[in-house]
Amino acid sequence: MDTRHITYFMAVFNHLHFTKAAEELGISQPTLSQQIRLLEAEVGMPLFDRIGKKVVATEAGSLLYQYGMKMLQAERDAKNAMKELLSEKRGTVRLAVLPSDLDFQLVPLFVEFKTLYPETNLKAYSNIFVREEVLSHKVDLGIGLRGPADKRLVQIPLGSEPYELFVHSESDLAQKSEVTLEELTQHALVMYPKGYLGRDLVDDVCKEQGVELDTAMEVGSASSLLQLVEAGIGATIQPRGLLKQHSTWPNIVSIPIAEPAPVRHLELIYYADRFVSKAQQQLSEWLIDFFKSRTN
Structure with missing residues (x-):
């Protein structure tokens, strides 16, 4: 065979x-x-x-x-x-990342990686099914929400990150030090469509509290959501670090959500019994440092 x-x-x-x-x-x-x-x-x-x-x-x-x-x-x-015996810096590293993180967060890290490994082809994909992509060998590394233990995988915790409300600085909510999920039922929201991990995570917490959020618009891009907030269409609920990493949205402020607030738990995953190149190992270490510094 x-x-x-x-x-x-x-x-x-x-x-x-x-x-x-x-x-x-x-x-x-x-x-x-x-x-x-x-x-x-x-x-x-x-x-x-x-x-x-x-x-x-x-x-x-x-x-x-x-x-x-x-x-x-x-x-x-x-x-x-x-190939690595011939050159330590050749090859391909395939990475799957949740859409909101790939939209903004990781470009500086990718630039640094390319500087160190100029001959390595880095392919970064936006995907909400990170674990499935790793298990099917479609990618080498994945950054996704923490899942159940799986003996086929190496699963490295990357910390936890609360969700906050992102609003326009001129919104009535902008001056509040904290908001409740119940309060948000009275305000227009722009969110990911149902089925996106971030949206489902928020909806699950709301359901536990007997709260149902109403959306004015749903789009599948973090960048689009922030543009809608800046345009005054509505507020959005996103991971806290999404806004703190960037100064390109001066008219948007984030407000903590009162307990029980949605929280996401991230992990880095890769297949346990496969070859790990030096470039992949280096990228893994940088990703671990990056997300732990952001979430803890």
Whole structure:
């Protein structure tokens, strides 16, 4: 069983469509079908059921997919390790970060990283499903909300950060030293759409208190939310550090929310049994220092 056959299998598994998988791989559909039949002969059982025009993975196919990801990742790790022997500063580091943090917070750190590792390709993605991206080997590192312990992952706590109310400096709320969630039901809010981690975290705390917030507008970007606040459209509830890291919003002030206030608990995660390059290790250390200094 070689990695070429596994690559073919993974493409079919992801698409559940032989023609689309063949197009992705750059081979003909008959060739792909033949290679899958050879793999099925090798493992001694069918990997896909072909029901009319539909392709469905069998139990054996689902099992092989789990090990196939590990096999392909092991091959990538071996190649990366060999590259690092040639040059300590080559390679690629893939990072998934929650949207609000990637919008503003990390650009100076990325600049410093690129200065130290000019030949390393850093790819930073905005994603609300950070843990899933790490577990599927789509990224090397992730910064997300703390989740349950998982033996497949290295999980490093990055501290906790309360949410505060961001309002225009001319708002009636701007002079208050503290606001309650109940008070906010009387004010227009601009928020992330439901389903975003930050929004769901706030809604969960509100639900526990029997409070339901009304939104005047919902957008999926932290930058857009702050622009709406500055334009006087409404207030927003965001992590405290989002505003304190930047002086580009002089007309926005943040107000603490009375207990029980929403609080987010962050963690850095990466796969436990995979190769970690020196560049990735350096970036991890900087991210840990950055977020701990911001949240504690």
